[in-house]
Structure formats: C-alpha cells, structure tokens
Amino acid sequence: MVNRSSYLGAMTSPDSRHKQPEKLESLSISKLGNWVALQAEIHMIPIAALAQKDINGGHETLNNYVNIIRNYLKSNVPWMLHDLLADEVIKSLSELLEKTKRSLGFRGSMGKFVSQMNVIVVMAEVLFTKYLTYVSIERVPKMLRHSFYSKLYMLKGLVYLNLGSLSGGWKTADMEGAVIKSLKELHCLKYLFINYDCTDNILKCISENCLLIEKIDVSCSKCITNDSIAIICKLKKLRSIQLYRTFVTADGFIKLLLTCKNLEDIGRCDEIGSILETINLSNWEERNFNLKTYVSRYSTLHQLQLAVNMCPQIRSMTVFHNTLQSDLMVLIGLKDLRELKLLSCDFYADQVKHVLQVKGCNLASLHLEHVDQIDLNALMYISQMCPLLETFTLYNCTLILHTSLYTKKLEILPFRNLKRVTVVSTCTEDHLLFILTNCLNAQFIHIGTAIQLSDEVIFKILDKNPLIYLKELRVMQSDFLTINSVERIIQTCMSLEVLVELESWSLLTESDRDYIRDYIKINNLKLDIAPIRRYDV
Numbered sequence: 001m002v003n004r005s006s007y008l009g010a011m012t013s014p015d016s017r018h019k020q021p022e023k024l025e026s027l028s029i030s031k032l033g034n035w036v037a038l039q040a041e042i043h044m045i046p047i048a049a050l051a052q053k054d055i056n057g058g059h060e061t062l063n064n065y066v067n068i069i070r071n072y073l074k075s076n077v078p079w080m081l082h083d084l085l086a087d088e089v090i091k092s093l094s095e096l097l098e099k100t101k102r103s104l105g106f107r108g109s110m111g112k113f114v115s116q117m118n119v120i121v122v123m124a125e126v127l128f129t130k131y132l133t134y135v136s137i138e139r140v141p142k143m144l145r146h147s148f149y150s151k152l153y154m155l156k157g158l159v160y161l162n163l164g165s166l167s168g169g170w171k172t173a174d175m176e177g178a179v180i181k182s183l184k185e186l187h188c189l190k191y192l193f194i195n196y197d198c199t200d201n202i203l204k205c206i207s208e209n210c211l212l213i214e215k216i217d218v219s220c221s222k223c224i225t226n227d228s229i230a231i232i233c234k235l236k237k238l239r240s241i242q243l244y245r246t247f248v249t250a251d252g253f254i255k256l257l258l259t260c261k262n263l264e265d266i267g268r269c270d271e272i273g274s275i276l277e278t279i280n281l282s283n284w285e286e287r288n289f290n291l292k293t294y295v296s297r298y299s300t301l302h303q304l305q306l307a308v309n310m311c312p313q314i315r316s317m318t319v320f321h322n323t324l325q326s327d328l329m330v331l332i333g334l335k336d337l338r339e340l341k342l343l344s345c346d347f348y349a350d351q352v353k354h355v356l357q358v359k360g361c362n363l364a365s366l367h368l369e370h371v372d373q374i375d376l377n378a379l380m381y382i383s384q385m386c387p388l389l390e391t392f393t394l395y396n397c398t399l400i401l402h403t404s405l406y407t408k409k410l411e412i413l414p415f416r417n418l419k420r421v422t423v424v425s426t427c428t429e430d431h432l433l434f435i436l437t438n439c440l441n442a443q444f445i446h447i448g449t450a451i452q453l454s455d456e457v458i459f460k461i462l463d464k465n466p467l468i469y470l471k472e473l474r475v476m477q478s479d480f481l482t483i484n485s486v487e488r489i490i491q492t493c494m495s496l497e498v499l500v501e502l503e504s505w506s507l508l509t510e511s512d513r514d515y516i517r518d519y520i521k522i523n524n525l526k527l528d529i530a531p532i533r534r535y536d537v
Helices: 004-010 024-053 055-076 079-103 110-127 142-154 172-183 200-209 226-232 250-259 272-281 301-310 328-333 352-362 376-385 429-436 455-464 483-492 510-522
Strands: 134-136 160-162 191-193 215-217 240-242 293-296 316-320 339-346 365-372 391-398 420-426 444-447 472-475 498-500
Touching: 024 055, 024 079, 024 110, 055 110, 079 110, 079 134, 079 142, 110 142, 142 172, 172 200, 200 226, 226 250, 250 272, 272 293, 272 301, 301 328, 316 328, 328 339, 328 352, 339 352, 352 365, 352 376, 376 429, 420 429, 429 455, 455 483, 483 498, 483 510
Parallel strands: 134 160, 160 191, 191 215, 215 240, 293 316, 316 339, 339 365, 365 391, 391 420, 420 444, 444 472, 472 498
Antiparallel strands: none
8 A cells, every 4th residue: 555644745736626715705605595594493493383373373474584585685695696595595404404304302293393394495485586597406305395396486587497207297287287377477488397297288388478498308298299299389499399208209290390490409209210201201392400419219221311311400410220221321421410329339340430430520429339349449440530529438338359459650649639438338458548548638537337447557547647637537336446546546636526436446445435535624625525426417
C-alpha cells in the first residue's frame, strides 16, 4: 500500500479541486429553505393543538400562515431564483419529515403526529407562485406530492412540467379532474410529461390552453388511441410527441405525420418503416417529413431507404439490424446524421466499418449494442473514421482478440474529442487501454461489471493519460481494486467531482472508505463518493 503520509504531503492541486466558499446568493437561498422548514416546525405544535379542538380552525390558521410566507417570498426573492429556492425548500422539508417520523415514540399520539406531518406537507405550498418555471414530481418526496397535484393551477409561469406516472394507470379517472384543472391555467407550458394517465380530455385541455406546447410525453397511457391524434394535431408548435406503448396504431401515426408539419420526433415507433411504406404507396402528395429522430426495432432495407429519402433531416438514427432484411450501407445517404445507435450486428460482416468510413466524420455519438466482431483493429478504425466523436458506448458487446494487428501509423490522434465513455461489455486489457489512454479530454467514464479492473491497469492508464478533465468516474464492481487505485485516481484526476460505487469494490474495507471520506473532508476537496446517486438513463 502507498505510504499515506507521503501521499498526503505530495498532493498539490489547484483551487478548482477544492470546495470554494459559496456565493452569497447560494447561501441566502439555502438558509431561506431552512427558514421555511423552521416555520413549519415552529407552527407544528400550536396548529396540532388547535386542530384537536377545531379542525377547520386549524386548517384556516395554517393556510393564513402559508399565504403570509408565500407573499413574503414573492416580494423578497428575485423571480429568477424561485426554481433554486424550490429545490432548497423541498430539501429542507424532506429532512423535517424524516425528523418528525423519528420523533414518534411507542406511546406517541397518532392524531398529534398526523397533524404535525400535515403542517409540513401544507408548508410546501409557499412555493406555489407564478415565478416557478420547472417542476418534476419525481424529485418531490411522495408525502409532498399531493400538494403539488392539487395546487398546480397556481403555478401559472410553468414552462416544464413532469407529472411522472401519476397513478400508474390504476386511477386514471380520479387523476383526470385535478390535471385538467391545473392545465387550464398553465398558458406558458412548453414541455409536458404525463405517463400512464393521459386521456383525450387532458389532451383537449392542452390544445385549448397550452398553445406554446412543443414536447409531450404520454407513453404507456392506455386511453390514448387513434381518436387522440385529431386532438394532438391541433398543437401547432408541437415538435416532439412520445406515444410508445399507447394504443395509437399505424393509421394514427400516418395521420400525425401528414398533419403535423413541424414534428421532429415521434419517439420509439417500431412500425415507422411500414408507415413510410404506406404513405409512399398512397396518392398523398406529402412525402417529405421533418423527422430528425428515427427509432425502430424492425426495418427492412426498403424501409430504411424510404426513411433516408422521405426524412432527409434525420440526425439521430437507432437501428436494430436484421441480416436477412436490411443493409446498413443505406445509412450513408443521411447527410445530417450526428448520432448513430446500432443494435445486433457484426462490425465487419454487416459493413458497420464501411458506414463509418463514409459518415464517421460527422458523428458526435456512437452507441454499439450487441455488436460482434469488435477487435482492437475495429477500435482503431472507429478512432480514425470518427475524429469528432464525443460520446462512445459499448453495451453488451463481446470484444474479441485481434488476429492481425493494424500496423499502419494512425494518421489521426485517437479519441481526442471523446467526453463521455461507457464500456459495459466484456473486453481485454488491450481494448480498454487503447480507449482510456487516448481519450485525453474525457469528462465521464462508466465501466461496467463485466470488466474486472486491477490496480495495475489503473496505473497504466493514468501513467499515459492522467485524465485531468475527468469529472465523473463510475467503476461498477471490482474484486481487485484497492485503496491504492483510489489514492492514485484522486491524486491524478485533477477535475474529479464524482467517484461512485466504491461500496462494490470488495477489497476496500470500511476503514479504507472512512479514510477516503476523512481525507476529502480534511483537504476540502470537491469530490462526492456518496453511495446513493440518481444515475442518468
């Protein structure tokens, strides 16, 4: 193990590595969030006592307190800071909820406890002003969500609203009224996510009141059918609609494409190939669409050719390859292609190499999933053919040993523009070293469980590429990495802010993790190693 005292003394780092004093603005918002929670805590006991004698009087008094605090915040907090304030208030109220739960003893009064919890829940309504522009229910604790569902109509300035799955499709009729009541007032709304529980009545309300809407996600809503398309087509500014796992059929999608001229994204639609075929065979004059995203699991060669001809502006293409039905070379006709995701194919046999040879110079993102025949030569080809690549993902691929190594000198320095690297595939040390020693500008690296890194590999990588721009590193599981690797990573990666999944490194003891936490705290490093994180999809 590395001598820790010499290691600590040798570490020098720029100010960017260390936590800096928070701005007065951030401190003010944070303390204001705490102050709102404090007001809830102060009023819990008197409101609970009053509610036991007079329930209506308790509710009225609490609502008066909430109105006073809401008006105070509206008058004293600049409008552009209300979204940040909402995050801090929700965080503080969540902590108060947990504290109150722990305070309920074995002999505690359940009625008093419920009244106290109600005060905290209602206190969240201080946020309901016209200045709030962003709400994602998934970021709100479950106990506070009822307040948001019932009072959303007060948030007249909302631009982004994610209602999540609501009842999960179990109580759609019960949720409909509250959602419609709120949407009638949200005239500034541009982005709406309402999964499982969207209905035609909700869509009618959106078309009549939310005239600025650009993106809607109603995935998994069983009430959405072909009859809903006529309502959706009234949304003149709509650019994106997600209808996956609804009851909209090919006929509905045809009407949608022919009517909504500005539509750029219809999400995953496995029938999009046959839909374009039907349109092409019919007498409709409209045969060119503005779609920029194409996602399908079933496409024949003819259907892919139609996609290239009828949707020439496609920038993001996701194709599930079928050897007997499709030829990937047809993709070279997409002049604006920037993101390519290929599933279930062979790198050489299915001409992925030839596609990249023509289109690779335009690609910013390449995702290979269940792609076989990837050897070290294939990685070299990708690095040369896709010089501007910023995101590279290898998911459930089996990388094989090369038979004859590419011997020519590489004309372009490999992977110099890569910023996000994800390797969730079985591979050899040579494969991993080639990628990670060359991506000098990587900011995010995710290594899956199929790869067993060792201290030796980590040291080899960092000796050649210190990853000075790396901000987040995820090594999902290891039976060989020790505290030496953690120390070297922290020492070398000067911009590192997130290092997660250390709990899954079996050779790290609890004392090792305590040492790392203490070292970060003592040296005031801006580094998060918390085990519970909300991962990106």
